[in-house]
Amino acid sequence: MEIDEIKKKVLEDVDPQLRSQKKKEMRRARLVISLQFLALAAVILLVFYLMMGFSTVTGNSMYPTLHDTDIVAYSRLGKEYKPGDVIVFKRSDGEEFVKRVVAVAGDTVNIQLGKVYVNGEEAKFKGTLGKTSRTGNCIEYPVVVEDKEVFVLGDNREISEDSREFGAVKNNDIKGRIIWYLGRL
Structure with a gap:
């Protein structure tokens, strides 16, 4: 100094x-x-x-891609979804779900012999488990996905609650597309 x-x-x-x-x-x-x-x-x-937003995976319906209690980050930007996208959406009862988009507006979905067909071709996504069976009684196959809707399935097909039970998901109910996930806490 x-x-x-x-x-x-x-x-x-x-x-x-x-x-x-x-x-x-x-x-x-x-x-x-x-x-x-x-x-x-x-x-x-x-x-x-x-x-952006965060959500928590509940249950094993997205196993092996995502696990119970995984934290996911999703982008709220962009409202165009394509088959293979994993999305977060909120059902009318307020419950949040994380599922994979298998078909979009205008697509025809059919489930037969344990497989999913979109527009007549088998829809294959990496990481899916089990056979895909028709569940619930409210959906009659083949089903055409309406405008501004997507048809979603969980990756663990045998235990997933998805569009086979509650029908297609409206785009307005979708919170966003998953862009990143953090493993179990």
Whole structure:
């Protein structure tokens, strides 16, 4: 330290007015930094809320792709879905589901002999388990997926509750497409 800096420091320690002024400046600087941090946090949360979301996988219907209690991040951007996309959607009872899109608007879905057929061709997706059987009594096959709807199945076909039971999912009920997942907690 130079002599002038040492003198200034000693004066600040001894002179009550200088000490009070320095404390005010420090408080003001802390307040400005705190407000900037809060503003940045608010912007990040707003952007996150508008663009992304988190959900938790419940059950083993998406095994082996996803496991019970896996945390998934989904993108709220883009409302066009294609076969193979894994989505998060909310049913009318408020329950969230994570399932794979197997057919989109205009596609014809048929289930026979333990396999899924979309537009007459077998729909194969990496990581599916078990035979796909017709479940529930409300769906009559073949079924044509209506406009602004998708037909979804779980990857663990033998235990999944999906479009075979509750029908196609409306695009408005879809929260987003999974973009990333974190293993079990």
